[in-house]
Amino acid sequence: MGSTFGGLNTALTSLYAQRRGLDVTGQNIANANTEGYTRQRVVMQAQNANNNPGIYATQDGVGNGVAVQSVERMNNSALDQRSFTEHANSAYHNTRASGYTLMEDVFGEPSDTALQARMQDMWEGWNSVSSNFDKAAPKSAMLEQAVTVATSLNDASMSLGNQYKSTRAGLDTYVGEVNKAADSIAKLNKEIVLATQAGLTANELQDQRSTQILKLAELAGATATELPNGATSVFIGSAPLVSEFNAREIWVTPGSAQRMEDLATTEVNVQWKDVGTAVGPGGSMGANMEMLARGGTLQSMSNRLDKVATTLAADVNAVHSAGYSSTGVTGLDFFVQGDDDPLSAANIVVNRDLLSDVNKVAVSSGDPTGVGTATRILNGNVADTLAELADSKSGADSEYQSMIGDLGVAAQSSIRRRDIQNSVTEQVDAARSAESGVNLDEEMTNLLTYQRGYEAASRVLTTIDSMLDQLINRTGLVGR
Incomplete structure (x- = not known):
């Protein structure tokens, strides 16, 4: 049978576990409005006194309390991947629709001051x-x-020429942001793998990585694949951008057209810097490339x-x-x-x-x-x-x-497709938020649960202390 003092350890483990639950719940509440934060949950496991039972075991199998097995990050990988895809599509259609809207603004038709009215005059x-x-x-x-x-x-x-120049400058900015995000993901991969191997929790690091992947999806239509060691590989098209701890760079090739007039002799090319092959981006960069291409929209x-x-x-x-x-x-x-x-x-x-x-x-x-x-x-x-x-x-x-x-037809079509895609993206985000977002009502319930558990464990500790006081200080005093 268990030791007389074994109950103290059982109550103590409960105090530790309930306190950890309170800490994690407080972390969720503190980050309820933090963009990209994924709620966490404490997973507790009962401790068995007979972890390796034998034929002549003397323990009666009563447990040794509770232990925190892990702090889970409540994300849904399938919804994460769907979110990356839909956000990439939304970014593409938003950028494309914005480009058409700017072109419509150039002509301002119909209007009494637009070109059609002036030709009529x-x-x-x-x-x-x-x-x-x-x-x-x-x-x-x-x-x-x-x-x-x-x-x-x-x-x-x-105005069309200026729109080309601003779109071209925007492409350079996007390329810089892609390279920066890729480098950040590679560094986060290393930190996450090291933390995981050391038995540490890396949930916040994984949240940061997911935020960067989502940014890459919107910028360049990137996709991601999780690896067994906890790292994530990121791809643009079928080519790897981030492979575990290594990130590749992309660039707009030197000499690419800066003005629309330059398209007569050169084009705008985005390539992998290390091998010189073309990059096939989606997202905002893909829409920009359509605008800037020779024979493209602009x-x-x-x-x-x-x-x-x-x-x-x-x-x-x-x-x-x-x-x-x-x-x-x-x-x-x-x-x-x-x-x-x-x-x-x-x-x-x-x-x-x-x-x-x-x-x-x-x-x-x-x-x-x-x-x-x-x-x-x-x-x-x-x-x-x-x-x-x-x-x-x-x-x-x-x-x-x-x-x-x-x-007008092309602009209206792009706007309709943008609106439909944004609606799909909002639905996916809502489903993802339901899985991984912080619900304050739920967290308040958890807070009360852990509070009551902590109070009950404290009561158990007090009760055992009283019993031990009776045993140690008062037993054997009868008849003296």
Whole structure:
């Protein structure tokens, strides 16, 4: 049978265990609002006096109290992996939708001050010129409207270029954050493995590692695999980023396009720094790469805007250069490029010769200075023909409307996919929080449970102390 003093140890182990339970519960409550914290639970195990029973054992099998077997981290690995995947998808769609939203903001359609309305004002200006082809005022007003159209094209092209530059700078930032997070995970892997092998609890370190993995999932669509020794390997695509205690680096290759104009000679490449092979990121980096790629979202939109500008210039110049001004000037292009580069949305301007002298604007199909009365014709036919370009099925207006329509469809599609994905991610996060998040009501219940257990163990200790006092100090005193 057990020792007389054995009950003291039983009560003492209970005091230790209940106190550990109180400590862990207090830790959960303290970190109820800590991002990435996973609640913990004390696992207790009854201690058996006969751990190795024999044939001639003298113990009666009554236990030796309780011991804390471990402090479990209440995470669900399957939900963790699902969370990494869904957060990567959400980051991709959020970044992609933001890019389309910025492009829509560039054009600001529909609006009374957007390019479509300004082109309409220009065509109406030509209509006014056709009715008053011998007057300077309508021509001056029309030229101002044409300058506004050209400026709007210039500004839109510049805004797309600026969006490219900011997206490109963002990619560099993402690459730096990926390398930093990977290095942090490698170091945490080492600390966790060492702590585990030493029999220590590494729950908080594992929380930090999960937070870094989630960050990598959002940045680059990373996935993770747990290893038997407690470390975690992280992958981008099928290539390892972190292998136990070692982290690899990625970089944007030197010479990658910094501006949209650079895409003519180079591209934006993200590679593994050690082997030089391409990285296939997801998440925010994947969406950025789609925006920055040659023939990608931004360059495609810029090319279509250039087509609007070139179509506008070609259609107007073809009619204008064949007409005559009120002073007999002919052969002048209305829209020209502002520099030596080919005409595009970025450099389209109104011919300075026309701005300096409105009487050089072609309005007539006949030459008012021609030889002979029959050939001296001044009319508004050219101005009228130019006004009718507003309704051309293959003109700049039609091209621009098609571009804006396609942009709107793509933007709405990206927003819908973003909203659906974010809803899925929220559901996964809710399920994960239910498994690993801190519930204050539950923790308060645990707090009372451990408190009552501690009080009861203290009472057992007091009772045994009283019994021992009776045995030691009072037994044998009868009859004296």
